[in-house]
Amino acid sequence: MIKKLYPLSNVVLPPPNFLHYKGLFYWHHKDLGNLEQGDVYQFNTWMNLFGAKKWYAYCDLGEIYLRLNITGAYQLQIMGTNQNHAFGTSLDSILLDTYIDTDSEQVSIPDAKNYDGIWFTIYKKSTEPFAINSIQWCTDKTPGTENKLAIVSCTFKREEYILNNIGKFENFLTENEALRDKIHLFVIDNGRTLDAGKRYAHTDILPNMNAGGAGGFTRGMMEAVKSNAGYTRILLMDDDIDVLPESYFRTLIVSNYLREEYRDAFISGAMMEMVSKHWLFEALAFQKGDWVKGVYSGMDVLRLENILKINTVQDKLFSEKKVFSGWWYNCFPVSFIHEKGLPLPFFIRCDDVEWGWRHQGKHHIALNGICVWHEPFMWKVPPLTDRYYHHRNVFIVWSIYIDDFKNTYKKFLTDVFYFLLKTYNYNDIDLLFRALDDVLAGPQMLKQNPELLHKELQSMVKKPEYFDAEIREIEYAKTYYPPRKKRKIVFKLTRHGKYCPQFLWEKESNALEWYPPMDNFMLVKTVKVYNLLTGKYCIRKYDRKRMIVFEKEFKARMKQIKARFDDLKKEYTKAHKELTSFEFWEKYLELNHE
Incomplete structure (x- = not known):
């Protein structure tokens, strides 16, 4: 009997610009152990492993299934993997080993919730026709909520990046009819160089004054709220990135399945390096001294143990540390805006830090495969x-x-x-x-x-x-x-x-x-x-x-700060409510002049 299933994530194959990084999607090698040589495809990868324990910790799921639509016969092996903290490796268990010769199959995975990650291997004979049409991780339980996602991308004269991302987004929704009324993209054009009159089916381009990233993202939040279109979640996203639309899908699905106690959690995308696409720059960060430190940073995600690390559930982290998620890809409930206002008018830097700390105690969910590839910061920060x-x-x-x-x-x-x-x-x-x-x-x-x-x-x-x-x-x-x-x-x-x-x-x-x-x-x-x-x-x-003059001037400024520190703290704290209000931002962005 075919059971009704609900997709949680799609198994993704590498697009053309990732052909040199196939290991992010699957591993392929020849099977020399049999008399007849065959091909082996392993999906214990950054994009396609399913972080079962973490999904179950935050989401109200039923049983997990693997739904396959594959042309050709093959041997399917499903593995469960847990971290081996003693040796920094993984412990693998075979959960299922079966031969499949039908085009469509759905396979129940026993005890999935007991594993940090579950993944699968496909063995097939080289001489036989074979094609992967689609593979999905699914559950047999309906989602507890249905969210509507407003994606906000702020751009300043990076036309090539943003137009590419608009194109991919439009194509994604053209191919996924069921999502067309669930996701919309707001592009805030701080450089006012895009054609605001051009009509897209699922994207709005809004010219904006150059108020920096903080001003652009805030404008997008305001438009999403003022549209009265029923958006329940905001996703902030940088412009100078490469993103696979699957991240949008997984973000929406995770938010739909969140347990009641985590309905107001952040969903955070990892920043991967554009140049070395297998290198994770950062996912989540917490306050350390006078700046922040990545919870997960500097990791090669071609290594399975690093994929498992990011799927570790860290309950204490969010109660004991001041955590934030970078606005290169950061999703949160619209209710945050109604409850605690809009961001501070910082132009750039620390706007995302302050936003995370303002909502201290909320969980930040990072999962493998939800990510963007970003231009490197090193050498380029003005x-x-x-x-x-x-x-x-x-x-x-x-x-x-x-x-x-x-x-x-x-x-x-x-x-x-x-x-x-x-x-x-x-x-x-x-x-x-x-x-x-x-x-x-x-x-x-x-x-x-x-x-x-x-x-x-x-x-x-x-x-x-x-x-x-x-x-x-x-x-x-x-x-x-x-x-x-x-x-x-x-x-x-x-x-x-x-x-x-x-x-x-x-x-x-x-x-x-x-x-x-x-x-x-x-x-x-x-x-x-x-x-x-x-x-x-x-x-x-x-x-x-110049050195002598600078030292003298620095000491004079430090003396003033010392004398006024308590007053400055009170003034900035008191002004916070006004500076994060709709009324302030309407005037600040001169929206009443439009």
């Missing part, structure tokens, strides 16, 4: 983001949410300042000082026109002159040579070289641009700083006079 917006917004968020920040902010800011000073990055010090000045200005500063402020800040950015580098130079700069102990002692005794005799200084050295070691600048007059992404270098020079 100084304005890294020095102004980052430090301004970190100070505000930490002062509101971290009780002990009054005792740690001084070290945080001092470490940043002296890193810039000791690496001769004098241009960025000006941006850091502007961030501190704006912090001291209080929450009224956040009400400024974001486009005008951003243009003013851009005028402060002093771009150094870059020169073409030879390969041998770049390779040499990549090698770290620690300074001798005597040199460190001299550097310290002379107050960072300020009072060091000229004859003890070296003429020239090399360093990498992305957070270079301070040691490479120690008592060196001129340093060539190399950018590995562009293959170019700029020159930084020690300037004793």
Whole structure:
């Protein structure tokens, strides 16, 4: 008897741009153990393993089934896998081993909930016709709710990326009629370069002032709420990404099956690296000191043990830590907006951190296969983001949410300042000082026109002159040579070289641009700083006079912050409700002028 089943996820085969990364989807090799050679396809992979324990922990499921539509005869083996924490590997158990010669089959999987992951292997003879038409992980239980998903993608002059994602999204819904009234895409065009008049069946393009990612995402949230179209969940998604539409499907299905106690959970997509597609950059993060640390980060997901790690259920994490999910792919209930308002007007950086901490205690669900491939951050983050917006917004968020920040902010800011000073990055010090000045200005500063402020800040950015580098130079700069102990002692005794005799200084050295070691600048007059992404270098020079002036100005600002810290904390906390209201955002984005 054919049982009525409800799909939880589709087994995905690699699209053309993933052909060099088939291991994310399946493993293929020849079976040499039989007299007649055959092909073996293993689906214990990032995209296609089913993280059973985690699904059952968060979702109200029935029995799990594998539904197969395959042309040709084959041997099917279903495996259950658990983590072996003692040796960092996995323990596999055969759950089912059967021969199938029908095109359509549905197979019940016994005791699926007992395994971190379940997966399957297909054995088939090389000489026989064979084609995978579709395979799905299913359950025999109907979903507890039916959600409607508003996807919000904010873009700024990245037409190639966003138009590609729109095209894939439209094709996905064309091929999946049942989902057409369940998912809609709002593209917020901060650069106002897209054709807003072009009509799509399932996508709206909305021109917006350049209020940064925070402003673009907020505009999308507002449009979803104001549409009165019955959206129950918002999915925020970056523009400079590659995403498989299967992630949308799984996000919707997970939200439909969530247990009552987890109906308000975040569903978080992992960020994978665009260049090395098998490398997981981050999935979930928690507060650690004066920044955040990935719960799962720096992982090769071609390794089965790493796929199982991300499917670990960590109940205590969300009650004991301040956790957030990056807005490169982050889904949450619309009710969050009604209950606690819209995001803060941060333009960029820390908007997602604050949003997660505002909803502290809610669970963040990360599952293998729900992800985006993102452009790498390294070497590409502009100084304005890294020095102004980052430090301004970190100070505000930490002062509101971290009780002990009054005792740690001084070290945080001092470490940043002296890193810039000791690496001769004098241009960025000006941006850091502007961030501190704006912090001291209080929450009224956040009400400024974001486009005008951003243009003013851009005028402060002093771009150094870059020169073409030879390969041998770049390779040499990549090698770290620690300074001798005597040199460190001299550097310290002379107050960072300020009072060091000229004859003890070296003429020239090399360093990498992305957070270079301070040691490479120690008592060196001129340093060539190399950018590995562009293959170019700029020159930084020690300037004793500027160093003295900067130290004096930094100490003056720190003195002001110390005197006003308690008042600033109160002011930012008090202003939070106004700055996250619909009324504020309508004026801030000048929507009443449209």
